[in-house]
Amino acid sequence: MTAPTRTVRISHALLGAILLAGLPVGAAAGYLVGPLTRWLVDVVGGAPGPLRLLEQIPEPWLIGLGTVAGLVAAALLVAVIRAETIAVEIGADGVTVARDRARCYVGRERIASVFTDPHDLVLRDADGRELLRREADVGAARLAAAFEAAGYPWSGTRDPDEDRFRDWVDGTPDLPGEAHTQLRRRARARRDDDTDTASDLREQLQDAGVVVRDRGSRGQQWRPLGGHGAGRPTEPARSSR
Structure with a gap:
């Protein structure tokens, strides 16, 4: 029976927290439109046109619109983070590292050592050649657990x-x-x-x-x-x- 492929990528909990944070941030921005506009008028004698237009919208609507805008902005940020961080697929026959649409595969028979250095994931052969070096922005501890569980030669968090x-x-x-x-x-x-x-x-x-x-x-x-x-x-x- 073939061992399952283990995939290590940025934590879904972290991405969910970023997404949820967009709701209160957006709501707070909508609520602050009125006070900010009045403060600018009092202090500098005027406010930007877009702020003056937004101030004409009833506050409950502003808060609702801000909440939606915050959620959309957070969703876009999550999409960018997912595209810019690596996903490491650890299979029985080899390792695939993907970032956005770029993918790199290294066969297991070539890998003599796996480690992080200090934030890069490095796969090395028996002659000391680096077969792969990529920024490991998914957590060294999670990578160590996944590689060790799959039986790969994990060498720690420092270049030998x-x-x-x-x-x-x-x-x-x-x-x-x-x-x-x-x-x-x-x-x-x-x-x-x-x-x-x-x-x-x-x-x-x-x-x-x-x-x-x-x-x-x-x-x-x-x-x-x-x-x-x-x-x-x-x-x-x-x-x-």
Whole structure:
């Protein structure tokens, strides 16, 4: 009998709470139209035209309209959150990570380690290559429980090779010139929000023996391909300058 697929996505309870919060927020906005308009008239001698028009509507109607508007706004926010957060499907044969319409599948036979780092979900093979790295905005504890229940090799909430990563400094002799060129291009792609190019360059760097990750204001960090438990690490060739 095939084991069931486990899906981890943003909590339905959280989305429901956001949706329900739209009701009182909208109602409060409708109730405040009158007091806000009168305050503006008293303090600055006038109020925007839309506020003056809304003030002509009876207060009970304003509160009702505000409640409906708050619910609609909250529903739109929930839809955006669902589209922008990942869903992780953990099956017997592999893992699928989806965000909006983009989906990525990694076969189980390739996965030697699963962990979060610190907010990214990372799937890694036995040679230390990162098969997948995606922002894990669904909760590390929930991911750990699901992967462990499915029998995957969960490695915790810290990269096993954390101490091998180094901040990228352009031009240092630790990396060959071609790697620096690719890292420069990737830095530009990140600044331009060109995620496809940044992802392609990340794979090209791994093909050349360099694993790269992003660390916010610190920029890109790198380590040589290979890792603890993956045999002898493969150090990238040094530049001959």
